Structure formats: C-alpha cells, structure tokens
Amino acid sequence: MSSNYLSLPAWRQADAIANGEITARALAEASLQAIAARDVQLRAYTDLTSERALAEADAIDIRRKNGETLPPLAGVPYAVKNLFDIAGMPTLAGGHRDRAGAPAQADATLVQRCAAAGSVLLGALNMDAYAYGFTTENTFHGTTRNPLDDSRVAGGSSGGSAAAVAAGLCAYSLGSDTNGSIRVPSSFCGTFGLKPTFGGLSRGGSRPFVHDIDHVGPFARSARDLARIFDALAGRDPLDAACRPAPAQPTEAALLKAQTEGLGGLRVARLTGWFDDWAMPEARGVATTVARALGSTQEIEFKDAALARSVAFVITASTAGELYRDELRDHYAQMEPANRDRLLAGSLLPAAWLAHAQRARRIAREAALKLFEQADLLIAPATPCVATRVGAEWLNLPAGRVPARPSIGLLTQPISSVGLPVVAVPMPTPEGLPIAVQIIAAPGREDLALAAAGLLESTGLCFRHG
Amino acid sequence: MTSLPEDFDWAAYVRQTAALQGYELDAEQVGRVAQQLVLIARNAAPLMAADLSDRVEPASVYRA
Numbered sequence: 001m002s003s004n005y006l007s008l009p010a011w012r013q014a015d016a017i018a019n020g021e022i023t024a025r026a027l028a029e030a031s032l033q034a035i036a037a038r039d040v041q042l043r044a045y046t047d048l049t050s051e052r053a054l055a056e057a058d059a060i061d062i063r064r065k066n067g068e069t070l071p072p073l074a075g076v077p078y079a080v081k082n083l084f085d086i087a088g089m090p091t092l093a094g095g096h097r098d099r100a101g102a103p104a105q106a107d108a109t110l111v112q113r114c115a116a117a118g119s120v121l122l123g124a125l126n127m128d129a130y131a132y133g134f135t136t137e138n139t140f141h142g143t144t145r146n147p148l149d150d151s152r153v154a155g156g157s158s159g160g161s162a163a164a165v166a167a168g169l170c171a172y173s174l175g176s177d178t179n180g181s182i183r184v185p186s187s188f189c190g191t192f193g194l195k196p197t198f199g200g201l202s203r204g205g206s207r208p209f210v211h212d213i214d215h216v217g218p219f220a221r222s223a224r225d226l227a228r229i230f231d232a233l234a235g236r237d238p239l240d241a242a243c244r245p246a247p248a249q250p251t252e253a254a255l256l257k258a259q260t261e262g263l264g265g266l267r268v269a270r271l272t273g274w275f276d277d278w279a280m281p282e283a284r285g286v287a288t289t290v291a292r293a294l295g296s297t298q299e300i301e302f303k304d305a306a307l308a309r310s311v312a313f314v315i316t317a318s319t320a321g322e323l324y325r326d327e328l329r330d331h332y333a334q335m336e337p338a339n340r341d342r343l344l345a346g347s348l349l350p351a352a353w354l355a356h357a358q359r360a361r362r363i364a365r366e367a368a369l370k371l372f373e374q375a376d377l378l379i380a381p382a383t384p385c386v387a388t389r390v391g392a393e394w395l396n397l398p399a400g401r402v403p404a405r406p407s408i409g410l411l412t413q414p415i416s417s418v419g420l421p422v423v424a425v426p427m428p429t430p431e432g433l434p435i436a437v438q439i440i441a442a443p444g445r446e447d448l449a450l451a452a453a454g455l456l457e458s459t460g461l462c463f464r465h466g
Numbered sequence: 467m468t469s470l471p472e473d474f475d476w477a478a479y480v481r482q483t484a485a486l487q488g489y490e491l492d493a494e495q496v497g498r499v500a501q502q503l504v505l506i507a508r509n510a511a512p513l514m515a516a517d518l519s520d521r522v523e524p525a526s527v528y529r530a
Contacts, residue, residue, distance in 0.1 A: 307513060310510055313509040313510060313513075314506070325487060329487065329488050332489075341499050341501075344489065344502070348479070348480060349506065352467070357510075358524035358525060359522045361525040362523060363516065403505065
C-alpha cells in the first residue's frame with residue numbers, strides 16, 4: 001500500500017523510490033488522497049498544486065527508468081508556507097486580498113532548489129496572516145488544527161507547515177521563522193524543525209515580514225531529513241543579500257557520524273534564568289532530559305535574554321508596521337482582524353525606539369556569542385508549555401500571566417533576534433503532548449546542532465507520532 | 467532611553483501620529499490601537515531600560 005509510505009521520513013521515501021519499492025507517482029497520488037481525506041478538518045493546506053505534483057513525480061519516475069542517478073530528495077512530496085512564491089499562483093502570506101492579485105512569475109529560490117533536488121510540490125500551506133502570530137488562527141483560511149489534538153492550535157506562524165508534516169500530508173515542508181515561527185509549531189505538533197543561522201537559507205522569492213530577522217527553514221519527521229534538506233537547499237543567492245554560502249561539509253554526514261560515534265567531546269550547556277522563569281515544569285523537564293542525554297555537565301545564563309527578546313519585539317512591531325502601512329491605510333477592513341491593530345500600532349512607534357533596538361541588538365548579540373566560549377551547544381525549551389487550546393487568550397506561566405498570542409514565543413525570540421541556528425527537537429511530556437527543545441549553536445554551525453539532534457533521535461528519547 | 471510613565475496617554479498619541487501617517491481611525495480603532503501600544507511598550511521595557519554608550523553601533527545584518 002503506497003499510503004504506508006506516507007509516515008516515513010523523507011530520506012526513507014527517497015530510498016524507496018530510488019530502489020523501486022514505490023513510484024514517485026504512487027507516492028504523490030497517495031499524498032493527494034490523504035490530503036483530500038484529512039485536510040477538510042485540519043486546514044493545513046490553502047492551495048494544492050496537484051497537476052504540477054503529478055508531472056514532477058512522472059519526471060522522476062522516467063529518470064529512474066532511464067537509469068539516471070537520482071537527486072537526494074527524488075520523488076519526495078513537500079509543501080511550502082504560502083508566503084513562498086509558486087509560479088502561476090498568487091502569494092498570499094496568510095492574507096486574502098492577494099488571492100485576486102497577480103500570480104508569481106517564478107518559484108521562490110528554495111522552491112526551485114527543492115525541484116532541483118527532485119522533490120514533488122503538493123501545495124501551499126496555511127499560516128498566521130502576514131506571519132504575525134503564533135497560533136495559525138486565520139480568519140480567511142481557517143484555524144489549522146493540531147493533528148495530535150484538534151481542540152488545540154498547531155502553533156504559528158508556520159502552523160500549516162508543521163501540521164501537514166505531523167499528519168503525514170507531506171514528507172517535509174518549508175516555513176519561515178522571525179520570532180519562533182518554525183520552532184513554536186514544531187514544538188506543538190511534534191515535528192523536527194530547523195531555523196538556520198540568519199541568511200543560512202535564501203529568502204529570495206518569499207514575502208518578507210521583518211527583513212533583518214526573517215529566517216526560512218524546513219520541517220520534517222526526522223533530524224536526518226532536516227540535514228539532507230539543508231544540504232540540498234543551502235548556498236548563496238543573488239536575490240537575498242543576507243544569504244550565506246553553503247557549509248563546506250554536508251551536515252547529513254556529520255549527523256550520521258554523530259549517530260555512530262557520538263558528539264566527540266562537544267560541550268553542552270542548559271540555559272537557565274529567562275528560559276527557566278518563563279517555562280512550565282514540563283518544558284524545563286524536557287530541556288533537562290535533552291541536556292543530560294547529550295552529556296551536559298553545566299548550566300549557563302544568557303543574561304541579556306530579556307533584552308534580546310525586547311529588541312525582537314520592537315524591531316518586529318516597527319518594521320512589520322511600516323511594511324504594511326499602505327495596506328493598513330487603504331484596505332484596513334480587508335485585513336486580518338487578529339493582528340491589524342498590532343500592525344498599525346507598530347507603524348506608529350517612534351523612530352528612535354527602532355534605532356535604539358538596533359543598537360541594543362549588538363549588545364545582545366555579543367552577549368550571546370560570548371556563551372560559546374563556554375559551550376558548543378546550548379539547550380532550552382522552544383515553548384513555555386504544550387500546544388494551547390484554540391481561542392486561548394492567556395498563558396499562566398511561573399513568571400506571570402501574559403497574553404497568549406504575543407507571548408508563545410518568549411523562549412524563541414531571544415535566539416532568533418541574534419540570528420543563531422537552532423534545531424527544534426520534539427520531546428514527549430508526561431501528559432502525552434510534545435514540547436520541542438531548542439539545540440542552539442554558534443552562527444554557521446548547523447552541523448553541530450543537527451548532529452546533536454540526530455544523536456538524540458537515535459537514542460529513542462524523542463517524541464514519536466502514534 | 468527613558469521609560470514612559472504608567473499613565474501615558476496612548477490614545478492621544480495614536481490620534482496625533484495616525485493623522486501623520488494618513489490613517490483615518492474612529493474612536494474604537496483608536497482605543498484598540500492604543501491598547502496594542504500599551505502591550506508593545508510593556509514588552510519594550512527591558513529595551514528602554516538599556517543604557518547604551520554612544521559608541522554602540524547598530525548590529526550589522528548583511529554580510530554580502
């Protein structure tokens with residue numbers, strides 16, 4: 001049964017296609033059938049690209065038939081957050097006014113690179129409107145439900161990206177992360193997620209939110225998939241001035257080596273202070289479990305975490321507000337009610353606040369980089385708690401009661417604010433739902449974070465979908 | 467930077483600055499936007515309390 005392959009990791013699906021166990025077309029058709037059956041309730045997808053998927057799958061099957069060496073993700077079905085350009089379709093970024101807008105002329109850079117790696121595009125995925133939120137409760141496209149418990153949110157803003165992967169409706173997906181939008185939904189849905197170093201993957205052809213904090217990256221059901229996808233997609237891009245060169249060595253090789261030989265004496269430290277104060281006991285518990293499993297013997301404090309988070313909050317509000325200023329002025333009534341007032345407020349902030357935040361960001365970044373004098377990898381929970389209920393307004397956390405929607409990223413914002421690479425690794429909690437742990441590395445060291453995630457996965461400690 | 471007083475009149479600020487940006491807001495919108503500014507200001511508190519030397523430059527972003 002081709003549907004049996006849908007829950008396999010991407011690397012296993014690629015193997016199955018390469019060795020003729022299953023055709024790419026059969027896998028694409030099984031994926032589209034699963035979406036038709038499940039997504040009416042889940043609302044992970046906003047658009048399907050069925051014809052394209054079948055054409056891309058057929059092309060892979062022909063290449064195999066001709067005896068060609070297949071690329072690393074050949075025939076693997078994937079989907080992208082609907083802020084990535086897909087040629088011939090309007091790019092929504094969670095809004096709905098653009099539905100009637102001009103279609104994208106070309107695929108986003110990463111979509112082109114996924115195609116070059118042999119992947120099969122199934123469609124576009126739901127998100128918080130404009131990427132401003134942590135819950136994917138979208139007035140226009142519906143609330144993406146958590147596949148583990150449909151009374152709960154999938155997280156956001158890349159909620160569709162996590163839910164689709166968790167439910168087996170694609171092997172991997174792409175999302176974006178400005179303040180936690182890959183790591184939060186990974187935590188809530190139990191997927192692995194990679195937020196690379198700032199500029200680690202190209203944002204070319206994607207709709208921006210906050211230009212100097214936006215990151216893009218993959219979701220998958222295994223750490224090895226993240227490494228393979230990162231290796232296939234990394235590399236400079238003239239469309240993204242921030243984009244870094246690809247790593248000199250494949251990260252998948254580093255991960256496989258770590259799974260057999262361990263981490264080779266890497267120093268691992270659990271982050272305390274802010275990351276304990278704003279975490280529920282179950283979130284602190286999974287971070288402690290991961291730190292121990294990776295041989296951590298130390299705890300250190302990122303003393304400027306509150307500053308780094310505050311910097312992210314102000315830069316986000318001000319930059320996103322300015323980005324949507326014309327839209328707010330001319331089409332306020334057609335914008336997402338859940339966040340249009342927050343966007344508008346951001347556009348009114350004094351310029352001096354933004355300038356101050358950009359300068360304070362240097363202090364926070366230097367403090368964060370100093371932590372790597374003591375450790376190679378830092379461990380912290382990705383979310384303060386398990387997935388919240390749909391419609392939840394407040395979070396009651398050890399350090400205080402805070403409004404839920406702007407605060408779910410309390411533990412992710414201090415890290416993305418300074419651009420560090422993070423792998424989110426889902427871990428089980430006593431109540432059965434997952435919380436992800438952030439494995440954080442120095443800039444450009446995705447290989448170390450992925451190796452640790454791979455090692456952790458091989459221990460069997462990570463969250464597993466039923 | 468100096469922190470704002472607790473009773474800062476955000477609604478008045480919204481009315482003034484919205485006009486500057488060309489927004490036409492009714493009283494309800496002004497109230498909602500003012501609430502959002504209260505939230506942003508609260509979250510900006512650690513930043514506003516940061517005493518930066520004039521030698522601290524903005525963090526660079528692009529490396530191209």
